Each structure stands twice: as structure tokens, then as C-alpha cells.
């Protein structure tokens with residue numbers, strides 16, 4: 001007997017039955033569902049046991065994160081990857097998965113300020129100690145290592161001075177000490193593959209160059225199958241996972257990453273040379289310039305160019321402020337990796353609140369501005385810089 005047609009409330013409340021067309025969409029859709037349907041208890045058992053493919057609950061995994069993670073693993077020459085709610089969530093997952101009370105983390109003093117706070121201030125509350133070292137002097141790592149060192153944490157290109165550590169050497173030293181090397185590769189996707197240079201984990205803020213449009217917040221980690229499985233479990237338990245729509249957007253961003261990265265890198269090199277030759281700034285920090293202290297290493301370790309970031313020393317805070325105010329088109333917006341060029345002032349943003357003695361030692365002064373070069377025409381950008389430099393003068 002046919003059941004009576006449902007009343008309007010029921011029609012509206014029930015999910016539409018799955019559509020199973022004979023054609024597949026060319027573009028995989030965002031899967032916004034929080035939860036997945038099972039045929040019965042055997043089915044749920046099979047999915048949990050990995051005998052059947054499937055997803056259960058979005059915090060544990062979903063098709064858009066799986067698609068993005070697959071590509072990141074391939075790009076990083078890793079066995080596996082996982083997606084997190086932000087770059088900081090990705091870093092937090094590595095720290096939470098790898099350390100226990102009594103363990104120790106050695107970190108580069110050049111790290112992003114919030115990563116230093118996470119390791120130095122937050123993790124210490126859980127009994128994990130840490131010490132900093134100078135990533136540009138691998139021998140200083142020896143002093144930072146302890147018996148219980150589990151992780152050595154560095155960035156490929158440091159923020160804001162774009163220093164490039166000797167990654168293979170650091171990987172060796174970490175391995176000899178029984179620790180894993182973690183490389184935050186946010187500034188340098190595609191420029192090299194840290195896992196091939198000896199890293200155990202590669203971390204990205206997907207918010208930056210990978211997303212590429214300043215419209216998503218996401219983090220990524222690539223590593224071995226076992227390590228990523230452990231990270232995924234930590235991510236689910238601590239609630240650190242990335243959401244479907246932003247994973248979908250990041251996958252879309254990846255499609256143009258090689259083009260954006262190559263183009264922005266070429267423009268950055270051109271502008272770094274012009275700024276350096278202008279004689280109108282105190283210093284230009286760009287690893288593609290012969291005068292950069294890590295230029296030779298950059299030439300040997302980086303095969304995808306020198307990156308899209310340039311840091312300019314204008315001398316002092318007042319001159320940096322005049323430069324920022326003199327720009328007509330490049331906004332002071334403290335992030336990076338957008339299709340349009342943006343500027344940041346590290347001492348008042350990314351490194352705000354850090355130990356003044358450390359900032360002084362690292363040379364992170366109030367006169368520094370950091371440019372994230374986008375896809376505009378180089379001459380148009382130069383015209384804006386030229387105007388701003390005239391404003392400074």
C-alpha cells in the first residue's frame with residue numbers, strides 16, 4: 001500500500017534522496033555534510049575497520065580534505081598528508097602528537113612569532129621544555145639539543161629576513177639526536193621538497209600561497225603514513241581539522257600555484273634588484289640577490305626560484321610608516337601569498353610582543369617592511385614603490 005504523501009514540514013525537513021546520475025561532475029563539489037549515512041551496522045564496522053572506503057563525521061575526515069591531502073602529499077614527495085583548520089592548528093597537531101611531559105623541542109629563533117609562543121609559552125604548561133637555536137648556524141643546534149629532544153623545528157625561509165637554513169645538515173643532526181626535523185614550508189611551497197632533504201614533517205599555512213587569494217584559513221602537514229595517521233587522530237580529538245569548503249577552495253588554489261609561484265617569484269627578483277640598485281633603502285633582503293647571506297645555499301637547495309617575499313629595511317619606524325602611507329595601491333595587510341601584492345610590518349604584527357632582546361639579536365627592527373609580491377605587472381608595482389620612496393625622502 002502506498003504511504004500518503006508527506007506533509008510540508010516532513011518534505012522540508014528530510015534530506016533529498018541521493019542523486020546517482022550516470023555522469024560525474026567535472027569539478028568535484030564541496031561536501032558540506034557533517035555526517036555520512038550507513039546501510040547498517042556491518043557497514044559502519046567495515047568503514048571504521050578500513051575494509052570499506054567511507055567517511056563518518058567531518059571532524060574525522062571528509063572528501064574535500066582527502067582530495068587536498070592527496071595532492072599535498074604528492075607535491076611534498078610524502079606518503080601522506082592531513083588538513084587542519086589553520087597553519088597554527090597544523091603546528092599544534094605536530095607538537096601534541098609528538099611530545100609528552102618531560103620531552104623537549106629545539107626551535108629556530110627565527111620562527112614565526114606565534115609558533116615561538118606556542119612552543120615556548122603554551123607547550124611548557126604541559127611539561128614540554130624548549131630551547132632556541134640560530135637556524136643559520138647549524139652548530140648552535142648542538143647546544144640546544146637535550147636527552148629528550150623529540151623535535152627540531154625550523155622554517156625554510158625565515159620571516160622576515162628570508163634566511164635559509166642548511167636543511168640537510170639540520171636533518172642529520174636531528175636524526176643523530178633521535179629527533180624529527182619539522183620544516184614550516186609556508187614561505188616556500190614548490191621551491192624545494194624538505195622531505196627529500198631529510199625532514200620528517202612539512203607544515204604549511206595553506207592560508208598563504210597555497211590558498212593564494214586571502215579568502216581561506218587552513219593548515220597542512222605532510223609526512224610518513226604512520227605519523228600522519230597519529231596526527232589525524234590527534235586532530236579529531238582536539239578538534240583541529242580543516243573544514244570542507246576551505247579545503248575545496250584550497251584545492252582550487254592549488255591548480256594555479258605553480259603559475260602564481262613562478263610569476264610572483266620572477267617579479268620579486270626583478271623588484272628586489274631595482275630596490276637594491278636604487279640606493280634609496282638601507283638594505284634589501286631577498287635570497288635571489290648575491291648579497292643575501294644565504295644566496296649560495298638558496299642556489300643549491302631551491303630549484304623553483306627564490307620566492308615571492310622581499311624584506312626592505314627603511315632605517316627606522318618613521319621611515320617605514322612613511323613608505324606604507326606613501327603607497328597608493330599596495331595595502332598594509334599583515335598576511336602574505338595573495339594574488340595582489342601586500343605589505344606587512346613584522347615588528348608591529350607577526351613579531352609583536354616578542355622578546356625585544358631576541359628581535360634585536362635577529363635584526364628584526366622597526367624599519368623593516370615585508371612585501372609579498374603578487375601577480376601585478378612589475379612596472380606598475382615599481383611605480384607605486386617609487387612614489388612611496390619619494391614620500392619617505
Ligand SMILES: Cc1ncc(COP(=O)(O)O)c(C=O)c1O
Nearest residue numbers: 086087088112184186205207218
Ligand atoms: C611562517 C608561518 N607559519 C605559520 C603561520 C600560521 O598560519 P595560519 O595563520 O594559517 O594559522 C604563519 C602565519 O602568518 C606563518 O607566517
